[in-house]
Amino acid sequence: MSRGEQMKQGGSMVLNHEAAQAISAEKVASLPATPAQYRCPICGKISVNHEDLKFHYANEHPDSVVPIVVKLNVNGKDCEVLIEPHWTLQRTLQFQLGLTGAKQMCDHGACGSCTVIIDGRPVLSCITLAAECEGKRIETVEGIAADPKWKPLIDAYCRWDAMQCGYCTPGFLVTAKALLDRNPNPTEEECREALAGNICICGTYPRHSQAILEATMKMAEGGE
Amino acid sequence: MADLAGVNGQREHFRVVGKPNLPGRLSYALATGIAKFGIDYVLPNMLHAKFLRSPYAHAKVVSVETTKAWALPGVVDILTWEDEDLIKLSTGGFGPPKPWLDNIAHEEGAEVAVIVVAESEEICDEALRLLEVEWEILPHIVDILEGRKPDAPVIREGLPEIPSMFGMGGKDNPPKKGNVSYSYVIDGDIEAGFKEADHIIEFNLTIPAFASHMPNPPGSVAWWEDDPYHAPGKTLRIEGAVQRREQIAAMYGLPLEKTVQKGLFQGGKYCDWGMRRSQEITPLLAKRTGRPVRCVNTREQTYDFLMKQRYMYLKVGFKDNGLITAIDDYSIADGGVPGSSTFGTSGDQSYGPYYTFRCKNIRQRMEIVDSNRGKMYVSGQHCPFNWDAGTMAIYLIAEKLGKDPIEIAKINLHGPTSQDDPNPVPSFEACLEEGKKLMNWNWHPAGTKRLPDGRMHGASFRYQICPRHAFSGYDCKLEYQNGVVHLPTQGPVTGMYAVEVNAMVVAEELGLEYEDISIDFDYREKFTPVGGGSDGTTASAWAMKECAHILKQRLLEAAIEEAENPPRPTGMFAMPKPPSPFKGMNLKPEDLDLMDGKVVLKSDPSIGVPLAEAVTKNIFATYSGRPPDALWSLGMGRMLDTMNTAFCEVAVDTETGEVEILRFGVVADPGKIMRLTSLESQIDQVMYFSQGCQLLEDFVYDKKTGVKLHTNMIDYKKPGVLDVPHVERKFLETRAGNAAYGASGISHSLANTHLVIIAIHNAIGVWVDPPATPDKVLKALGKA
Known part of the structure; x- marks a missing residue:
């Protein structure tokens, strides 16, 4: 038995890629297909279904806009979510689906921390209405992390410390994945241009290009 | 080589x-979004809270x-500054005790007077609109x-003068007049210093106001849980009050054991340790409503x-060789709103910009x-030792004398033994030499070098000490359990x-690899x-390292004990240990x-x-x-060992006014590189901070209303x-620091x-x- 194996058997716990992938996969697998409950956002009353909630609104909150059920496809899973019509996708992901990788940050579409991929394009989920996303394919960082294909990218991000406080990092990583989807062999300049909408106050900018370029090489080699 | 006090400090x-x-x-966890920051927490049945903010x-x-707001469906609680629960809350932070929530707003956007708790943020907003204020x-x-x-107009009658807050700054100051407090720190004989000078220069310097660098929105989620294993009463769970569990416990009169914060992720505060009210108030609101908030x-x-x-x-007197003989510094500084720290004002005088100079005549x-x-x-960016008045003085003296500013810096920096020591530390010389090579340093007087593309070329240089904190000490524990070394934190x-x-x-010390050490995060650890x-x-x-x-x-x-007296095997089918090769070797x-x-x-070692x-x-x-x-215990300027230098090259387009930083160069001596990748990133970060405040960032107010115009x-x-x-x-490694x-x-x-x-x-x-x-x-060039 190698020393490393001994150490692991002894209980050393490391959140490595395999663990992160497993946790992310579990998050994706447990995305609810239907709303967990039909809770009135005004008074908190629980209805048995959407029709019942509509009836409750008609009686109790006749001047208010009734919550809607939106069908989203998130990380390959179909999910019906109960939201108020003005809810952003970021808020929906966090509050209804438990996905916290798309971060609440600037609320103005100015920083990229909330980036998700919709139908192949990086999109700022803090200024995208969830109701507009029906029928579209939404990818979040959790879906990317759950896919072993992206191990080289995530490994490279971690090897190069492409994060300091880490709050903005998932947004960068999602943007990087979108770049690699359309251009598997970007130049450093192309990396920088792709990431121009992501703000990192910790100043990790050069690390992202380094990580993406290293991941590109690894992925081209087909290895991990 | 320093670290003489530590075990293996001289390791090669x-x-x-x-x-x-x-x-x-x-x-x-950070890269994949697994990491949960305070505001990421969402709990069933959770309420939301918002403050009234001053327009x-x-x-x-x-x-x-508040009657109309209370009548709004979905409103669960409303507190005003007169509410007993709020009055009872204790305050922390800088300055004298003050109400936790006041009815006076000292800046636009300040939380003031009212908190609303409701089923959603939108209902909070609507309720705040319905308040008749x-x-x-x-x-x-x-x-x-x-x-x-x-x-x-005098805006703050009756509050203490700012210099008294931290015991920093001058001692025998003129009394406060109107809005102005005074802090005078006088060392040496300023008049004699100027008499001694061959030249005197005067200049004005503006330090800009720029934003705190907290990247993530601060906030918290709190709820109360049953806890049968500790003292009677419920246990507070709070997420988002990072590094302030003790403060929260004190604020709510709880034993520390009953104040639980498991989340680890603080975001990047960069010494901006001020906790916002949103990170403190949720326990009270959760207690009042019986629901997470x-x-x-x-x-x-x-x-x-x-x-x-x-x-x-600044007025600076200096000799023909560039040696500074006197500095007269008169500053007008923003005291900010109540509760501000004295760093940035009088605190900077105690740890001022001139502490590395040989000159002793400073007012x-x-x-x-x-x-x-x-x-x-x-x-971090505002740290007092970062003020650039000294850097400016060196540059202006160089300009006046037609000399390279690096030579002026060398003459003025004192050595490690005392302020009279004329020999800078080896780290400084090494950083300078490497810096010159890195930048192909070839100083030129102002306005004399044009680049082939027609833009004007400029270069600058500055030095700093690598500071030492370590003022609070550390309580370390290592646990060897079942063959694994654990580091609880x-x-x-x-x-x-x-x-x-x-x-x-x-x-390193235990002959293991980094991956072998189990880092056990636990909020209860010391x-x-x-x-x-x-x-x-x-x-x-x-x-x-000592631990x-x-x-x-x-x-x-x-190992010797077990070699001589092997422990009895435990477990039903456990085999005895094989004989140790150390047995019988005494x-x-x-x-x-x-x-x-x-x-x-x-x-x-083969055995x-x-x-x-x-x-x-x-x-x-343990x-x-x-x-x-520690620098802080000895006093700034009394410890010079490891240094750093920074350089900048710009190109300025005199037709458009555009400034391009061609490159920053940094030669830093951290003493010993501990973790290279993050050290490099830290350099990038501070240089980008520096770029931001010099080229991009500024607070703009509407003077008539006092409203901030660009808070996004x-x-x-x-x-x-x-x-x-x-x-x-x-990076250089002189090993001259005092830490590991x-x-x-x-x-x-x-x-x-x-x-x-x-x-x-x-x-x-x-x-x-x-x-x-x-x-x-362009305005400075007379073109606009």
């Missing part, structure tokens, strides 16, 4: 320490009628040059903290003007990879490796060593036993302490990836407010106040 061969590209222990720069809530609009000051005038400062509401603006007038006089601009706590994770450095040192960026990291690593040595000693003793611990995961014979086999019992080691001679990330421009210049970095293996770290000492500004002057021969936007450059 490193297997682990200094290695690049070792992932942070929580990097995968005025200075105003008093005379009365508030009687405001008394008070006079405001957002321009400190206006605020210091004798006829300016979430409260967030949006990013817009996080422009309430700022780096204070300062205007400085610092400061006016501190009360304002309604924002709160200043302590921030409470966090938080702030982005400086502090605990990783500690783990690397433990691995050890936390925070405290001043990388220098706090190296200081905690010093203490952890590792204690553990090592015990492991070796146990060994002492000093005959053994730990190497590559084994206990080995020093005299013949060894895997550590997990050699020692089967569990062993704990150590409390810190490396000697579109209008308040932070550098993006396409904005930042290339940073060329080179002679490290000091660099902390944020490279942050600066005038390196770029000086380079611009060197390009075009005229001064532009930061931020040097194209319009200001």
Whole structure:
């Protein structure tokens, strides 16, 4: 038995890629297909279904806009979510689906921390209405992390410390994945241009290009 | 080589320490979104809370009628400043005790008078709109040059003068007049110094106000849980009050054991330790409502903290060789709103910009003007040792004498033994020489070098010490359990990879690999490796190194004991241990060593036993302490050992006013590189901070209303990836620091407010106040 194996058997716990992938996969697998409950956002009353909630609104909150059920496809899973019509996708992901990788940050579409991929394009989920996303394919960082294909990218991000406080990092990583989807062999300049909408106050900018370029090489080699 | 007080401080061969590209222990959690920050928490049945925020720069809530708001469906609770529960809350932070929530707002956007709790944020907003608030609009000051005038309205009657808050600054100061407090610090004989001078220069310097660098919106979620295992009563769970569990416990009169915060992720506060009200109030609201409550400062509401603006007038006397004989510094500084720290004002005088100079005749006089601009706590970029008045003086003397500013710096920097010591430390000389090579340094007078593309070329240089914090000490614990070394720590994770450095040192000392050390995050643990960026990291690593040595000693003793008296196997089918090769050798611990995961014979390392086999019992080691001679305990300028230098090259287009930073160059001596990849990133970070405040960032107020005009990330421009210049970095390892293996770290000492500004002057021969936007450059050139 190698020393490393001994150490692991002894209980050393490391959140490595395999663990992160497993946790992310579990998050994706447990995305609810239907709303967990039909809770009135005004008074908190629980209805048995959407029709019942509509009836409750008609009686109790006749001047208010009734919550809607939106069908989203998130990380390959179909999910019906109960939201108020003005809810952003970021808020929906966090509050209804438990996905916290798309971060609440600037609320103005100015920083990229909330980036998700919709139908192949990086999109700022803090200024995208969830109701507009029906029928579209939404990818979040959790879906990317759950896919072993992206191990080289995530490994490279971690090897190069492409994060300091880490709050903005998932947004960068999602943007990087979108770049690699359309251009598997970007130049450093192309990396920088792709990431121009992501703000990192910790100043990790050069690390992202380094990580993406290293991941590109690894992925081209087909290895991990 | 320093670190003489520590075990193995003189170590020459490193297997682990200094290695690049070792992932942070929580990097995968951060990269993949697994990491949950305070405002990421969503709980069933959770309520939301919002504060009434002042639309005025200075105003008093005379009365508030809440009836209509209470009637709004979905409103669960409303508190006003007169509510007993709020009055009872204790306050922390700087300054004298004050109500936790007041009815006076000292800046636009300040939380004031009312908190609303409701089923959703939108209902909170609507309820706040339904409040009938009687405001008394008070006079405001957002321009400190206006605020210091004798006829300016007095905005803060009765509050203590700012210099008294921290015991910093001058002692026998003139009494406060109007909005202005005074702080005078006088050393030496200023008149004699100027008489001695061959030349005298006078200049004005403006330090800009720029935003606090907290990237993530601060906020918290709190709820109360049943807890049958501790004292009676429910236990508070709070997430988002990072690194303030003790403060929250004190605030709510709870034993620490009943105040639980499990989340580790703090975000990047960079010494901006001021906690927002949204991070403190949720426990009370959750208790009143019996439900979880979430409260967030949006990013817009996080422009309430700022780096204070300062205007400085300097008069500097110097000899023909450039040696400074006298400095007369008169500053007008923004005192900010109540509760601001004295760093940025009188605190800077105690740790001022001139502490490395040989000159002893220094007079610092400061006016501190009360304002309604924002709160200043302590921030990396604003650290007092980063003021660039000294850098400016060196540059201007060089200009006046037609000499290279590096030569002027050399003459004026004192040596390590005293202020009279004319010989700078070797680290300084080494940084300079490497810097010259890195930059192909060839100084030219201002406005004399044109680039082939027609733009003007400018260059600048500055030096700084690598500071030492370590003022609070560290309580370290290592646990050897079931063959694995555990390093328990409470966090938080702030982005400086502090605990990783500690783990690397433990691995180094115990003959293990970094991956072998199990870092166990637990909020109940005492050890936390925070405290001043990388220098706090190296200081905690010093203490952890001592702890590792204690553990090592015990492991070796146990290995001998178990070799001679093998423990009985435990478990039904357990086999006895194979005989140890050490049995019967009559060994002492000093005959053994730990190497590559084994206990080995020093005299013949080929004879060894895997550590997990050699020692089967569990062993704990503890150590409390810190490396000697923290900068803060000795006083600024009394410790010079490891230094750094920074350089900047710009190109200025005199037709458009555009400034391009061609490159930054940094030569830093952290003493010993502990973790290369994050050290490099820390350099990038502070240089981008510096770029931001000199070219992009500025607080703009509407003077008439006192309202901030750009509290969002579109209008308040932070550098993006396409904005930042290339940073060329080179590290030296003189091992001259006092922390682990002679490290000091660099902390944020490279942050600066005038390196770029000086380079611009060197390009075009005229001064532009930061931020040097194209319009200001053209104006300075007389073209706009």
